[in-house]
Each structure stands twice: as structure tokens, then as C-alpha cells.
Amino acid sequence: MTDAADRALAAQYEAYPYPQRDPAEEARRLVIGSPSHLREVDHWVFGARRPAGRPLRALFAGGGSGDGAIMLAQQMAWAGRPGEVVWLDRSAAARRVAEARAAVRGLSNIRFVSGSLLELPALGLGAFDYVDCCGVLHHLPDPAAGLAALARALAPGGGIGLMVYAPHGRTGVYMLQDALRLLAPPDRPPPERLEVARRLWRHLPETAWLKKNPWITDHLSGGDAGLYDLLLNPRDVAFTVPALLDLLAGAGLRPITFIEPVRYDAARYLPDPRLRERVAAMSWRERAALAEAIAGNMGIHILYAARAEDPPATPDWTDPAAVPVLREVTHGRMAEAAAGGALRVTFDGITLSLPLPRLAPAILRRVDGRRSLGAIRDGLVAEGAEAARAAADLAETCRTLEATNRLLLSAPAG
Template identity: 70%
Template sequence: MTDHTSTDTRDTELAAQYEAYPYPERNPQDEAKRLLIGSPSHLREIDYWVFGAQRSRSRPLRALIAGCGTGDGAIMLATQMARAGRPGEVVCVDRSRHALSIAQARAKVRDLNNIRFVEGSLTELSTLGLGLFDYIDCCGVLHHLPDPDSALAGLESALAPNGGMGLMVYAPYGRTGVYMLQEALEELAPFEEQPATRLDMARRVMRHLPATAWLRQNGNFGDHLSGGDAGLYDLLLNPRDRAYTIGAFLDLLDGAGLKASCLMEPARYDPALFLARPESASPHRPAPRARAGYGRRISDRQHGHPCGVCCPQRHRHHTTGRVLI
């Protein structure tokens, strides 16, 4: 078994959180009546935004779900591949045994045989002997890690030639109100305390949170606030939670030799859509990266940056003629 011991106190507490309250909270039996759909790892999104609609569907697809949690993205992708008769395998890695057990139970309800589960840490990915992957999903994970740059570089090294990724990290403006409460709760319920004790304090605060609180005005977190203990804990008590402006996120990609092939919901990144006469707003058209920053500052209610990602050095054929950010 992999040794997940960490000398980083916050990382140790994070591991304890997801063992006590696997996120998101899911009932495996619900798989019999619905399939949860999301971005950026919908099979059609992968085909188009990562592979440029140029990869043969008959080729086996090896996909890694890096930090799968209770399995939303993994179950979606494995189910879509099975329904479409697409060959391949979805490999799910997470260090939380409890979360993996829930994901496994969900796969069993769906009778999926194209998915497997590995207990391990993303910081130790190279030691797990998993090989290379055509596609890597890492959503809602990097912003919780001690060294996101190193972790992303490790994921990049696990890409097969012409491989790509689907990533999501938190965005600051759409999380207005969250970090204020996180700071307050870290004083009221220090992260060194037992998870159940911290959760009780968060419930008490939320029970009496005034209407003037910024979190009350932010409509982005219905899934967390109605998501049971796991949702509330992940939103307000997570011991390591950082957000990235779009510029900082693109810098993170640059550091790993990656580029964004698509920012999901691209309208949110285009300031021209919010100007009556965009052609007269500026004497010059800003570069795509600057334009994305303007758009997010004007429109932003989105609490994350989901995107398709490719590595130009590994992805020579599928990126020809495409605008990468």
C-alpha cells in the first residue's frame, strides 16, 4: 500500500477531511435512475476540444481521473464510453479509501467493466506504475495541493503522445463570500480540531448567517449548501483552498508546458459580448489572454475555470491551426 504520510499539517488535515466526509456526498443506488453530467470530461468535449475531432473512435482511450473523489467524472466518462461502444479504460486515483469505496459502489450498480480504482496520491503518481494516458481529468484538485505546479508537471509527464487534459481550478470572483467565512471559521474552529467539531461550528454559523453576508448573495453554492455534511465541510472548512485568476491559471499551465484549447463557457471570457459597440471600445484588439481576463472581471459569477488542455509538444497534429491560450 502507498504511504500517504505527509509532513504538511494542512495536507494531513485535508486527507482526514475527505476520509471523514468524502466529497461530493453520493448514494450509489442513485446510479440506477440518473447519470450526472458535467464539464470538462464529457466524452464529446474530449473528442472535440482535446483531440480536435481527429482521433479515431476505434482507438482505445486510456483515461486517468486524477483525484476522482466519489466518482462523478469517472462514472460519467466510463458510462459514456460503454454506451458508445468505445474501447478503453478509465483509471481512478484517489488517496481517500472511503471516497474510492463509494465510487466503486457506483460503478458496480452500473455494471461498468471499463473502470478500475487505485488508492494513491497524485504527488506519488510516478510511483504507481500506471503508464501513460491519452486523457487526464483533474478537476477541483490542484487548488487543494501543497505544490500545484509540481503536481501538474507530474500529470503532464503521464500524458501519452497527442494526449490532453481536462482541468478545473477555483476562480476568485465567483467565490465571493466563501473565503471570508473560511477565515472566520479557521479562528472559531481551527483545522487542528476534529472534523466533527469543526463541522458543528460551521453549522452553527450558517444557521444564523445574516442576509447581508456575501455568501447569502452568491448563488453558486446550492450544491454545497444542500450537499450534506461533505458539501458544507468542503466549502467552508477545507484547510487548503486557493483560487486562481484566469491569468494565474494560464501561468500555471505555462509552467507545465501546457496550453488551454478551450475555456468552457467561452462567452464568460469575451468582453466584446458585454459592450454595446465592442469595435469602438479600444483602438486595438487585446490578445486572447488579456481578453479572457477582461471578460471574467466584467461577467464573473462562475466559481471555477473548467477547460480543455493540450501540450503542444506532445500534441503536434491535433493543434494545427487551432488558437491556444
């Protein structure tokens, strides 16, 4: 299915491939994020049960200028992980940028396919263990049909990583989209619309909500592509937590987790015991919906999901052979951060203080991506900790840090 807005969307991403990237930058840094970080895929999608040596087929549906596909392909290459990353998008301009980025990195595990994700079966790409769809569904004429097409492309046991817009953190965006539809109608040439948007931004009254919204920065730091995508996009819809979970269910998918999980637990925002009692009686879905409504700062939702019919693959933190790993933080820094008996984490302006047990710093100093949970516990005992205390503190530290998406379990060798 396509319509006038969809044709305008296709034209937008030809004129302004998203996100705006200079391939030369690949020599200096790797853009990382969620979803689709290899450690997250190992942990959240496969429950740290899928052997690292088993080839992984990953699809990036609406891969754009390549952030996610390049990240995963590079992480797989660095880790010597077999498999293939398939980039799929209908924008030829985005493909040129993504291909140039892969070339600068010398990546040979990434394949580029031009086409629509709505026509996946006709493309004959086969089944995928993992599908990324980041920032795409909310632009489609029928997001439910798009997600269903992706769900059908999953191999048994496979999972999906999504990012969609969320309404509250985007306060101010939709008003300005309305304003710009009047000032610079969609049928005007894109450069002209951009120029009008820039002028409007300079002269907006102070009361315009986007001026007061610090969580949205694409129009300030995302170049022409960022500004156009945010304020001149022919179609974008935002999903509340319940709307997104309903969308998933309609596509035969089951949520695994939001990222970061701790942000979606309303109890974390509410120290008042009476309120906490009420939250404690709520389902996971209600707690997440409440967290979104309370926090007000969520402009996107990142979510991992699995096929509803597959048995859950939950990471097993009680397995002594499992190897924990920190995502992007060194164990020294994490141990320091945990030294005061609590870890303070800030997400889009909200700082949460997460209590940690006494042995947390000693535990985190031992997390090096090689030592197993059993070896960490034995090390604590060898240093004089009582065995039951070591086991309890290890479990609590892992549970708390997993909820921040900072401490995850590695894929098993083999």
C-alpha cells in the same frame, strides 16, 4: 511534499468523501458535466480527429467519489468505445463510493487505484491519452508540482481537462473560512466543526457576502461533504485566468479552450463600440482575463489543455465528412431556441444573446449525430437555399454554437 494542511485534507476526504453521492442513485441518473464529457474530449482535446475505435486510456487524478470517472466510463461503454478509465485517489472512503457506483452500473472499463497523484511514476500506470483533474489542484500544497506530474503522464498527442476555483464567483467564501478557523479551529474533530459551520450560517448577518452570492450552493445543497469542502477545507486557493494560464505554461501545457468558450470572450459582454474596439485589439488571454473581471460570476474555471510541444488538433468545421452532434440538447429543442434569430444562453445569471443566421433552425433540425456537415448543406440546397448562403449560414451557426459548448464534432469512425 506534504504538510499539516495536507494531512488535514486527507482526513477530511476520509470523513466526507466528495461529492456526497448515494450509489443507489446510479440506477436512476448519470451525473454529467465538464470537464471529461466524452463528446468534449473527442472535440476539444482531439479535435474530432482521433478515431472512435482507437482505445482511450483516461486517468482521473483525485477522482473522489467518482462523478467524472463514472461519467466517462459509462459514456464509453454506451458508445462501445474501447479503452480504460483509471480512477486514482488517496481517499479509501471515496474509493468505496466510486466502486459501489461502478458496480451498480456494471461498468467493467474502470480500474481503481489508491495512491497520490504526486507519486504517479511510482504507481507504474503508464501513459494516458487523457487526464482529468477536477477540483483537486487548488487543494494541493504545490499545485504547480501536481500539474507537472500530470502533464508528464500524458502520452504524445494527449490532453488534460482541469477544474480549479476562480476568485470572483467565490466572493464571501474566504471570509467565512477565516471566520471558521477562529470559531472551529482545524484541530477540532470534523463533526464539531461542521456543527459550528451550520450554526454560523443560520446566524450570519445579512451583510456577509456569501449570503448575497447566489452562484455558490455547495453549503446549501451538497450535504455535509459540500459544506465541509466549501467552508472548512484546510486549503483552497483560487486562480484568476492569468494565474491559471501561467500555471499551465509552467507545466509545459498549452490551453485549448475554457468551457464555455463564449463566457471568456469579453466582447460578448460589451455592446459599446468604443469598448469593443479596445477588446478587439487584445490577445485571447487578455480577453479571457477581462471577461472574468467584468462578469464577476466565475467561481470555477474549466479548461482543456494539451502538451505544448504537440501540434494543435483543431476541429475542422470545413470538413464535409465531419459529423456535428449536440451535447445533451435535442435538435428539435435547439432549432426552436434558434428560431428568433438569436440564441439566448444563461451562464450563472448572465444571459447572452447570440445572433444566428436565417438558416440556423433548418440546420439544427438536421443535426442528429449521423448526418455530416456536407449532407446538412446538401439538404439545405435541396430545399431551395442558395449554395453559398447555405455554406455561410452553416459555418456561422457552427461557430456560434461551438462557443457555447453545445455543438461539437464527433470522433471519426474507424
